Amino acid sequence: MRLSPLFSRSISRFTLPLMAAGALVAGTTHAARAQQLFGDEFSGSFNANGAWNTYLPWQNLGRTQFGLSPSIASENGVSFARLPMRTYNDAYNASNPMLQSTEIFSKNTYQVGTGIEFEARLRGFNVPRGAVFGLYAYNEKGVWPNGYLKEEIDFEVLSNMAKNQFWSNIWNDWNGRYAYNDGIHNQDQIVTVGNMNYTAWTTYTARWYPDRVEWYVNGTLARTSKTIVPDDPLSVHFNIWAPDSGWAPAYDAAMQPTGNISKNVTCSLDVDYVRVRRLPLPLKGIWGDGDGLAATLYPQPNFAGTPVKRVDPRLNHDWKTFSPDTSIPNDNFSAKWTGTIASPFSENVTLTLRADDGVRLYLDNKLLINDWRITAPTERSVTVAMKANVKVPIRVEYFEGTGGASAQLLWQSASMPKGIVPQSQLFSNLDNTAPTLTLAAPGPNYSYRSLSATGTATDADSGVARVFATLKRASDGLYWNGSAWGSAQASLGATLSGANWTLPLGTLGDGRYTITVSALDKAGNSASLPARDFWFDNAAPTTAITTPANGASYATLSAASGNASDIGTGVASVSTAFLRSSDGLWWTGSAWSANYSEVKATFDGTNWKLAMPALSGGAYIFWAQSYDYAGNIGAWTRSDFTLSSSATTSARTSASATATPKPTVKTSSARAS
The missing domain is CATH 2.60.40.10 (Immunoglobulins)
Incomplete structure (x- = not known):
């Protein structure tokens, strides 16, 4: 749906349930059977199946007030839904004149997964001029202005245009702060199709894949978009409306609203059927049905302050000088994205972080990119070997200083062109629960001649990434780094074996020590145990x-x-x-x-x-x-x-002192009491 960059859409969308995506599919051609998720042949009475919402009179678009309802009509044995628009408005307001019209949208939403096909058979008109009608899939989210984002795949037919043309639109995370038609968040295109006549029954099909969107008219491929691909769940919409003069190609001054019913002009969009299908992916490789990455946004640098948590379908943000959320400032904030990533192919994959300002990339808990500095938008890349359909833990850390702000995760391989990592291959594994940690040894205030600290660490969600400890000497407050004592607090890594962990400490100097043990899971949640005192003692009494x-x-x-x-x-x-x-x-x-x-x-x-x-x-x-x-x-x-009866207590040498056996001298291994 083509809107002016300055236009603030006043329609309040409903919150819709998400229809579950299909399982993983390894597809190679369109010939594989598609699974129908939804269909409506529009017979009997409209919305008998309860599948549709209808826009209400307080919702408007352009110079059109919605609130009319579809009816079911029939011609030559074919029934269809008829969506009317009329110039007469029974609530006509001369200071804000509006036509009255109709928009319906599905209660279910559909996630791309391996692929979704939206198809409908429509009939429109070219008289009167100044109307727009069609099929589109849509999602909006967030809070205006900074967090308000819209996604759309659109067939728009303008009654001003030739009968073999339509206006195609594609949006991903777009709102008015971005330039309209910027080629990154929004792009429209007028398409001419030889076998199209929008005033006759015409079949419109949108195929939405993780890596592209295709528009078909009567089975003819009319357009493909690979640079902009929505990644949020979309609902199905049909509408008819009249733009204002801000959209000159679609506007016609002759179409004017009226409060006089005798001057009414009525036109309609007819919908024969609509079908939504799950498509097998027409590409080699194994593609997933991911939900994105778990995002944690902090209002201060270095991950400080009360965070905002959500799931981002893709890491594809260009906030410019705005903030990512109303509770986050425009500058001096930080963020983490965590989850897993899966490549569709077994091959070397180049991962790229394009960001302004600093970023770090951890893959499989290994730091691969570390560029933690103020900088203009910059790309940092690393090439790694990945296996098809194997989920690998990923964590991206980011901070914004001042000025522009952006963070994007891209990939490229022999089988994949460079582009934003699609939602289908990112899995949030949303885990806000810290790991469970125990310390078996040392016991509290126990004494040891030598020691290996031991315990357990478990995490039912993302799994334990590592266990580590600090060891402090009470006599001087210094920390052990594994080879020497120093004033800097040092982290000693434990060895994990299943749920058990071990940290050999060996034999240190006699005295009291304090150990503090912590664990980190693969989602970045941490747990720490209270500090525990114990003793090393190798001096005999x-x-x-x-x-x-x-x-x-x-x-x-x-x-x-x-x-x-x-x-x-x-x-x-x-x-x-x-x-x-x-x-x-x-x-x-x-x-x-x-x-x-x-x-x-x-x-x-x-x-x-x-x-x-x-x-x-x-x-x-x-x-x-x-x-x-x-x-x-x-x-x-x-x-x-x-x-002796005559003994004195003065000391003297015993005659048998050297001849009498001594007690057995015993030794002992370390024990705790």
């Missing part, structure tokens, strides 16, 4: 024996005692061994035994104590050893003493 003193002699001895200390995680326990030299027996805590035995002492964090059995005179050897919380084991401390 030390143990002192106060009583019995080495070399001392006692008349009685009711308890052994001493202290234990550890510079790392602290002493966890103290173990003792007690040998009676006269017979080589070991104290078990309740009896003397020939088998080696250890008895655990009580420990209050500093001092330890062990009750002694009733002792007879003779020589004894007592050992004490401590364990820390990291599992380090201290050396045995030995004290040789005797028990």
